[in-house]
Amino acid sequence: MASRSQILMTAGLAALAAWSGLFALAAVTGLGGRHSVLGDDPSLVPELPQINLEQAVSRLEGQGSYAGIGDRPLFNHDRRPLPPVQSADSSGVVPPPAPTAMDAVLTSVILGGERKIAIVFHAASNTSQSVAVGAELKAELAGWRLTDLQPRMAVFEGPGGSKSLELRVFDGAGGQPPTAIAEPMPAPDAAPAVGADGQPVAVDSPEARAELIRRRIEERRRQMREESERARQ
The missing domain is CATH 2.30.30 (SH3 type barrels.)
Known part of the structure; x- marks a missing residue:
């Protein structure tokens, strides 16, 4: 036995099919086929207004009323007119610009x-x-x-x-002087610097400075080895 919902659905589909059939039959029999556009009727067109230009009055005033526009231009930041770029002499010839010096x-x-x-x-x-x-x-x-x-x-x-x-060539004049590097003074209890032959050398000599640099490098290497050993422990 069909349920109530199936019966209602069947009735709705049947009604939709009936309406579709009626519209199809009306279209076949010429529904809307006798529609046409009405012809032109000049009596329905309104008349154009007549304008007499001789009676037109201009709202603009005389030229003197607008002199302030030239004295205080609207689009200049200081509202002052720009000076003339170049002025011609009495003969009408514009003088050439002044030559620029080659200062380079x-x-x-x-x-x-x-x-x-x-x-x-x-x-x-x-x-x-x-x-x-x-x-x-x-x-x-x-x-x-x-x-x-x-x-x-x-x-x-x-x-x-x-x-x-x-071409400009550098002659040693001008510029900044080189930065002076102060030489470190040896400690009072430090051993005197000795050269490759085992003889003591002057403190301010190149050999003494090279010996100081060598000692610093050895001291730094010793510190790095100690730090590496402590890190392993």
């Missing part, structure tokens, strides 16, 4: 095959830059081009004409 020192020369590079140092800006033959310098030395490079000389062409720089 040739510190290094690199010659390797087809690669020729010079390294110059600009003392005013405390910066160095490298430049190849045919290229121009940058920053404060802009406008100067390296035309020739020799093992100890570089030739530049720029606004001031031709300039030759000799």
